[in-house]
Amino acid sequence: LNISNLRISNAENDCFDLSGGKYTTTNARLINCNDKGISVGEMSTFAGENIFVKGAGIGVSSKDYSQVKIDKLDAQYISSCGEAKRKKQEFGGGLLMIKETTCKETFDNDNESLISVSN
Numbered sequence: 001l002n003i004s005n006l007r008i009s010n011a012e013n014d015c016f017d018l019s020g021g022k023y024t025t026t027n028a029r030l031i032n033c034n035d036k037g038i039s040v041g042e043m044s045t046f047a048g049e050n051i052f053v054k055g056a057g058i059g060v061s062s063k064d065y066s067q068v069k070i071d072k073l074d075a076q077y078i079s080s081c082g083e084a085k086r087k088k089q090e091f092g093g094g095l096l097m098i099k100e101t102t103c104k105e106t107f108d109n110d111n112e113s114l115i116s117v118s119n
Contacts, residue, residue, distance in 0.1 A: 006030075014039040015056070018046060031055055037075070040066045040094070041087065053078060059103060062094030062113070063087040070096075075103040084113035 015033035037053030059075040081103035093112030
């Protein structure tokens with residue numbers, strides 16, 4: 001699934017929840033996400049160019065053998081910039097790679113997962 005411009009606001013849970021596929025997004029504007037801005041799980045791949053998250057618990061989450069690669073993450077009013085972890089027993093950890101971010105909060109990963117932030 002390829003999305004050029006994604007805009008989601010006032011979600012009751014995750015703004016953009018993906019599993020079991022390959023996804024790309026050029027521009028995303030995710031505002032007032034009750035839980036995560038972007039949640040990627042169950043062996044998915046996600047590539048994002050310009051991602052803006054405002055008002056969320058976690059900006060971006062990569063779980064359960066998923067690979068998330070983001071060129072630019074602008075995240076504001078969030079508790080955690082991102083996470084990579086194993087959530088389900090039948091899978092392993094996640095990969096979260098970000099080239100550039102304005103986020104000042106923490107990134108969290110478990111011992112099966114990897115987070116790489118370039119800037």
